[in-house]
Amino acid sequence: MITIKEIAKQLNMSTTTVSNVIHGKTSEVSDETIKIVQDFLKKVDYVPNINARNLAQNQSKIIGLALKARADKYDNLIMDPFVSELIGGVEETIRNAGYFMMLYISSDIAEIMRHVSTWNVDGLILFGMLNDDGIRVSEKYKKPIVCIDTYSIEGLKHFTNVGLNDEQGSYDITNYLITKGHRKIAFLSDNTTGVDLARLNGYKMALKDAGIKYKTSNFLKIRPRDEDIEESLDEICKEIHRFTAIVCVSDLYAVTLMAALEDRNINVPEDISVVGFDDNMLGKYHRPALTTVHQDIKAKGVVAADTLLKQLAGEKTPNQIQLPTHLVIRDTVRNIK
Amino acid sequence: MITIKEIAKQLNMSTTTVSNVIHGKTSEVSDETIKIVQDFLKKVDYVPNINARNLAQNQSKIIGLALKARADKYDNLIMDPFVSELIGGVEETIRNAGYFMMLYISSDIAEIMRHVSTWNVDGLILFGMLNDDGIRVSEKYKKPIVCIDTYSIEGLKHFTNVGLNDEQGSYDITNYLITKGHRKIAFLSDNTTGVDLARLNGYKMALKDAGIKYKTSNFLKIRPRDEDIEESLDEICKEIHRFTAIVCVSDLYAVTLMAALEDRNINVPEDISVVGFDDNMLGKYHRPALTTVHQDIKAKGVVAADTLLKQLAGEKTPNQIQLPTHLVIRDTVRNIK
DNA sequence: GCAATCTCTTTAATCGTTATCATAATCAAA
């Protein structure tokens, strides 16, 4: 690899001049010299040594994307088929801005922060990572952080969050069921924190606005995608007769549930209506096709990256950015009016 | 951020001594000094400046993972839901070995190589990237490269490839159909290169071994996931009556096809049998559940990363590593014997 | 007692860029 010093020597000029040309400081260099240097740079296929540059400028041009991962491999964001869209959105955006992406998959926010300071990472995107515990660690880190899908109150005070109006989306689809005559509506999820809690609240609010009382027995708890999921599906299917519709916290669970229902000869939507949230392939190719709430997961990545880039450029950004959702009406809801 | 120089000054010793302790060169430093330095390092929470270190050592501890991406967003590896598993496999493996991962999503191999030399990347994993054209560019790059799912003859001469025995997997599932009495078997794919070609060949070979003649009309061409897919599905469904079974090049296409069949009241497996390849969620949650060929996509990433790490350590590795596949018999094949 | 041998520590060069400041050259105005 050829260096600036070597180029300067071969062209009989100083490193400063070469460096100025590289950085387009045209006012400092004569047109003639600029041409000579540029031609030579092209000829020798010069690539800067980024370590030297970053050392001199105390920067890195790296943006970190940290994804939550638990030891339990089935509850691991990277195992979710649709994160790759988000990753793609982030990568594309930051590469267009001249940055690089370093990907961390870990549950240990302290470990990530250590990496991040080692590499002098310019900014960080946290996806699904930030609990109140992580805030303390992240605060030490003086560079911009943007979170995705965080509902931590503490976190929102300190960092920008990009997410959906999960509550509204969930409200809308529950309300859609109600307009179709459903009143006995269950909610299916595997936990009641973060995004899932917001979706649960939207569901509850729609019930309330329709004058339907929410009982805890309306909540169907499914196990995460692990060995016990079959057992919990079995329990859920036994409860099904109490409802005419089920709001699932995600398309994945909606499709999982529908497979289990079909195995037990319970028909969707004739016997029970099912709706999801996310609008991904899983529901799109299912038959009957899943009625669900659409979100643009790639856009989440793009917007988060854009926001971070703005912060790096010194711009102010809002604390909370909510991307829109909309209903996708397909074939899993029966009109029972 | 505290530097070695500053630490040395505060402890009244030289940077060399501090550096030696950091690098565990215990033979060079007295036990007493080691303890003093280590305690101090912990106290001030020292993190090395990686740019300075890499500059001095001419390395980067970065491994690049390059994924093919076309401008056409529907034929883009990162849009494939199941790449994320592979990414996770790579990341986990290299992080455990003290490396970092930089992700490139691009179709321009020259651009990637430029990034890679800028960053002094220690090694590279190419997924779906390497055509004969890319070889020339990659050869200039003197560091280890491991490919995933490459069938380029030229490429295999130069770089290690990690993949499946796609031919065998495809042979096996076609053969399974034959043992169930099928003889009029179509093959569905969107192209005939690389992995898809290998799978096509396996299918053809199984046909041949069973004394069944392959005709070009057996090949059903589906369009990639873009606007025209519906049109091509329509054409395919009209041809369906000529066959009793269809071997799809992937689970994704199998599921896409089955949705289209259902929309036309053609039943699987009563009217036609369908099999896939990959064994992912899509087929698992479909009803009837998809009979398919299993591959471990995360393992691909892990093995590729392991192989690269071995090469970085100076070990020799085989030119070609093929991971096993196996049949997953579910409910989309009818016995017509 | 003196050189030889170990231990441990220090000095200083190096990696490739950037950035500050100084110098040199050119030109115009006073």
Add this chain to the structure above:
DNA sequence: TTTGATTATGATAACGATTAAAGAGATTGC
């Protein structure tokens, strides 16, 4: 002709870590 301003170029010190080579003390052997 001096002065000042402008433009082009050069010399050199950072940036933070690694590392070869030299130096300083302490210990040993004869």
